[in-house]
Amino acid sequence: MLRSEEIIEVLSPLNFWGKGQEVGIERTSYLQKMQEYLGGKDVVLSVIGVRRAGKTYLTKQLLKLKAEHASLEKTLYVLLEEPKFDPYLGLNLLDEVYQAYRDYVASEGEVYLVLDEIQNVLHWEKWVRTMLEKKEKVKIIITGSSSKLLSSSLATVLTGRTITLKVYPLSFDEFLLFKGQRVEKKYELLSKRRKLEKLLLEYITYGGFPQVVSSEDPTLKISMLKEIFEGIVLRDVVARHKIRDAVLAKTVAEVSVNQFACLTSAAKTRNMMVNLIGRKVSPNLILNLLSYLEEAFLIFQIPIFSYKVKEQKLYPKKTYCIDSGIINAVTIKFQENMGRLFENIVAISLIRKFGIENIFYWKSREQEEVDFVLKKGLKIEQLIQVCYEVLDKEVEKREEKALLKAAKELYCSNLLVISRDTRKRKKVGPFEICYLPLLDWLLGDF
Known part of the structure; x- marks a missing residue:
């Protein structure tokens, strides 16, 4: 068990009341939605999306806005992937963190609370519901890198109390903003066309992950993209779902990314895996791994259009990858x-x-x-x-x-x-x- 003083020491460097925070370039459309969603009473905002898409920066941008209207002390950011919290992850830790904050930082008044990567805490939804039922003066924002953050069982606990915002890597509009470019009038599309076409090629080549876009070194960009890909596979698939064969999971992910914009099926992927690794692979394991890759937002699978549900289930789906930069880093x-x-x-x-x-x-x-x-x-x-x-x-x-x-x-x-x-x-x-x-x-x- 961590003492309150130790908890504040861990929290302080990550919070506005402890240290100046880097918030990056504002993504206005997301910020507007976040503020709108939090306007409701007893509502929990769930911010989900692929790892490194900018969820942390977005939540800190929101906290900064709220701090400007109230005070720095009325915001609390908690990173639940903090190594010092690892041995204590659980509902008791959430209680202790919140109480330490109230004891040392803001004893009263409404607070905006961000619980970053909440899926690391088992049964976190019960803690959130308790806070709402106790009528605590707190606006809760949770983040996670899984589309199943609010699965059916969790949604039952928080029925009618959650609003979900999905965050993606930068759109091309946002990419241009990060590059210091704006196209607001029709003639600018003509006058800046050569520059814009060059930037579009960069966007296609390296994608829209904010950290990658901010780097100017092509070699470093590819290294970052490979690291993001491995982080998604190892942390959001292998670790989260306790997959024993990490090499198999990574190979399935690589094969899936290589099949972008193609018709695919679990059977086809399984056959490719058998040829690649030279041994039998369970069909159910392949199905599960593909599902986990979707949950982690690495891939999306789009069905055939049909008025018959059975046909949608039977026909192959078309696979797409979350970011063209990852395609560049993973494909040949x-x-x-x-x-x-x-x-x-x-x-x-x-x-x-x-x-x-x-x-x-x-x-x-x-x-x-x-x-x-x-x-x-x-x-x-x-x-x-x-x-x-x-x-x-x-x-x-x-x-x-x-x-x-x-x-x-x-x-x-x-x-x-x-x-x-x-x-x-x-x-x-x-x-x-x-x-x-x-x-x-x-x-x-x-």
Whole structure:
């Protein structure tokens, strides 16, 4: 058991009342949502996302804003991956930390409390619920790098009391902000185009993890990305789920990342693993590992669009990776995959904006494919094809053929083709197809 004085010594360097804190560049859209969500009564804000996406900086930006309106002492940040807390992780530690803070820092008044990487504390949800039921003057923000942070059993304990905010690596807009660039007017997309295209290539190559974006050294960027990848696999998959074979888990992760923007299945992944490691692998283990990689936000799996649930379950899913920089760090033939990289960038942008539950792919019996079906409520909102270039007439014809067939079947007239530099509108029968460069689409199609 830690003494109160020892707890304050651990907390002090990580809190505004103990030491000046680095908060990074503000990500305004997330901050606005966080403040809005915390406006409710007896609400716990859950901030989740892939490791190193910037959750800690975001919560500290929020605490800084609150400190400016009240005082530094009315904020408390607790890192539950702090090594000195490791031997004591449990509900008693949460009690002791909170009481030490009240005894030494702020004995009264409302406090904004951040519990960073809360999943390290078993049954943490019971402590949070107790705090709410006791009507403690505290606004609680929890963070974690697992999509299952609020699983069904935990949600039962905190029914109606949680709001979840998912944090992703930087969008291209945010990336430009980190690079000191803004595009606010239509003419700037023209006047700055060469510079923006260069920055887009950097974004595709090294991705949007804030720490990586802030580095100027290409070699260091790749090292950071490899470290992030290994951290996700070893800490958020192997350690969290007590996987005995860490090498197998890492290999499955590498294979999954290498299959970005491709149709995959557990059976296909298992067969690849058998060939790679030369021994039998349990199908259930592969299924579990793929599920854990999704939970850790390393990969996303998008189903085929069908009105039949059974078909969605049976057909292969399309795999996408959280960040193109990780793809660069893990795959071998990065530069040969620009079309797939474009598709991966679009996929993550759509997931970030609309939620993965509203994104599908479409495939005909003749194997014609549309990359993205965007659903809004019960309506098909848009059909999107992505390719690197459509200068070749055969490529253009192929992309349009699938798009038009899906448009007729799904009763959707909002058709889009995203490529490197083609911008036009093309009338094909009763339909009009919009062609946009990836750069323009990412910046909101001025």
